[in-house]
Amino acid sequence: MTCASEIIDLAKENQVMLATAESCTGGLVAAALTDVPGASVAFERGFVTYTNQAKIEMLGVRPDTLDAHGAVSEQVAAEMAYGALMHAPVQLAVSITGIAGPGGSEFKPEGRVCFGITGEHAPRTETVEFGALGRDKVRIAARDHALALLRGALSAM
Amino acid sequence: MTCASEIIDLAKENQVMLATAESCTGGLVAAALTDVPGASVAFERGFVTYTNQAKIEMLGVRPDTLDAHGAVSEQVAAEMAYGALMHAPVQLAVSITGIAGPGGSEFKPEGRVCFGITGEHAPRTETVEFGALGRDKVRIAARDHALALLRGALSAM
Numbered sequence: 445m446t447c448a449s450e451i452i453d454l455a456k457e458n459q460v461m462l463a464t465a466e467s468c469t470g471g472l473v474a475a476a477l478t479d480v481p482g483a484s485v486a487f488e489r490g491f492v493t494y495t496n497q498a499k500i501e502m503l504g505v506r507p508d509t510l511d512a513h514g515a516v517s518e519q520v521a522a523e524m525a526y527g528a529l530m531h532a533p534v535q536l537a538v539s540i541t542g543i544a545g546p547g548g549s550e551f552k553p554e555g556r557v558c559f560g561i562t563g564e565h566a567p568r569t570e571t572v573e574f575g576a577l578g579r580d581k582v583r584i585a586a587r588d589h590a591l592a593l594l595r596g597a598l599s600a601m
Numbered sequence: 602m603t604c605a606s607e608i609i610d611l612a613k614e615n616q617v618m619l620a621t622a623e624s625c626t627g628g629l630v631a632a633a634l635t636d637v638p639g640a641s642v643a644f645e646r647g648f649v650t651y652t653n654q655a656k657i658e659m660l661g662v663r664p665d666t667l668d669a670h671g672a673v674s675e676q677v678a679a680e681m682a683y684g685a686l687m688h689a690p691v692q693l694a695v696s697i698t699g700i701a702g703p704g705g706s707e708f709k710p711e712g713r714v715c716f717g718i719t720g721e722h723a724p725r726t727e728t729v730e731f732g733a734l735g736r737d738k739v740r741i742a743a744r745d746h747a748l749a750l751l752r753g754a755l756s757a758m
Contacts, residue, residue: 464628464649470635471621471628474649478627481703481736489655492621492631492647494640497690502646533654546638579638 447591448476454598455486455536460563462594464490465503465528465539467515468557472587473540488534493524503527514550516541518558518569525560525567536563536597538590542574544582557586561593563601604748605633611755612643612693617720619751621647622660622685622696624672625714629744630697645691650681660684671707673698675715675726682717682724693720693754695747699731701739714743718750 455462464473474490477483491502496515499505505523513519524539542557543549555574560567574585612619621630631647634640648659653672656662662680670676681696699714700706712731717724731742 466628468635469632470640470644471623471631471647471649474628474651475626475632478625478649478651479737479740483627484651487627487651489651489659490628490647490649492628492635492649494631494635494644494646498646580636583636 446480447588447595449480451477451591451594451598452480452483452486454595458598458601460486460536460598460601461488461534462486463488463528463532463534463537464590465524465537466490466492467494467499467524467541468544469540469583469587469590470494472583473538473590476587476591489532491528499524503531514552516543516550516552516556516558518560518571521558521560521569522567525562529562536594537561538594540586540590542582542586544579544586545576546579555582557582557589559590559593561597563597603637604745604752606637608634608748608751608755609637609640609643611752615755615758617643617693617755617758618645618691619643620645620685620689620691620694621747622681622694623647623649624651624656624681624697625699625701626697626740626744626747627651629740630695630747633744633748646689648685656681660688671709673700673707673709673713673715675717675728678715678717678726679724682719686719693751694718695751697743697747699739699743701736701743702733703736712739714739714746716747716750718754720754
């Protein structure tokens with residue numbers, strides 16, 4: 445059983461609907477969840493907020509937060525996850541914002557990805573330095589980490 | 602060169618920003634476009650509107666259209682594409698709504714996918730019957746068809 449299908453099963457058991465807010469993964473997390481037959485019982489919607497403007501308009505991320513910390517920051521990851529929870533009829537949301545490469549940006553290294561997850565509790569965030577694995581591998585690793593966060597949150601319910 | 606990288610190049614040449622509105626593909630089209638290094642010059646945002654409520658809230662699809670024609674219809678595909686264009690600072694948007702299976706729904710067969718594309722002109726729609734290839738293959742075929750629609754629209758600019 446894949447991680448995505450475990451997530452859908454756990455969400456169904458817990459009667460939890462899910463949303464995703466993705467930047468560097470660009471839809472990979474939503475695509476993995478909806479790869480599961482019958483995903484519609486648990487996956488509600490996904491926000492692919494690739495630009496700062498999209499993060500602001502779709503998720504309510506504050507321009508001040510983007511200015512102060514940059515798009516790849518735990519502060520923005522927290523606001524993305526919270527924004528997804530507030531803008532969708534869901535009980536659990538995960539966010540991903542990072543630098544897939546090639547090359548770094550915002551004076552931050554390639555492979556740095558920040559995650560947020562929020563449900564009943566305030567957003568929890570973390571940063572993972574995947575390193576300069578290459579764009580594809582960073583994106584896949586970030587997708588899998590986001591799925592693991594969802595599974596962890598659902599397993600603890 | 603992949604279709605996605607051709608699309609990003611063509612969009613950059615034409616100074617066109619892109620958005621996606623996906624249902625059955627669940628983020629696969631956005632993920633393919635953002636797989637291209639430097640995609641942020643041309644890909645603005647993606648809407649993964651898996652539920653009817655998400656289609657209504659994120660894209661402004663009319664409940665009456667959903668009731669009259671069902672989510673998998675050219676009418677809904679047209680409103681999804683138009684909604685993406687209206688709700689994002691982009692010049693071209695593509696939409697995908699279909700039945701990936703397993704099994705049909707809404708009295709419609711597995712493998713039926715409706716597409717919409719809109720930019721300078723009114724939404725153009727089409728329906729493709731991919732058949733009961735299996736969920737994964739229908740989703741991949743629908744992703745690739747949507748990418749071909751984007752490439753075609755950009756090539757004609």
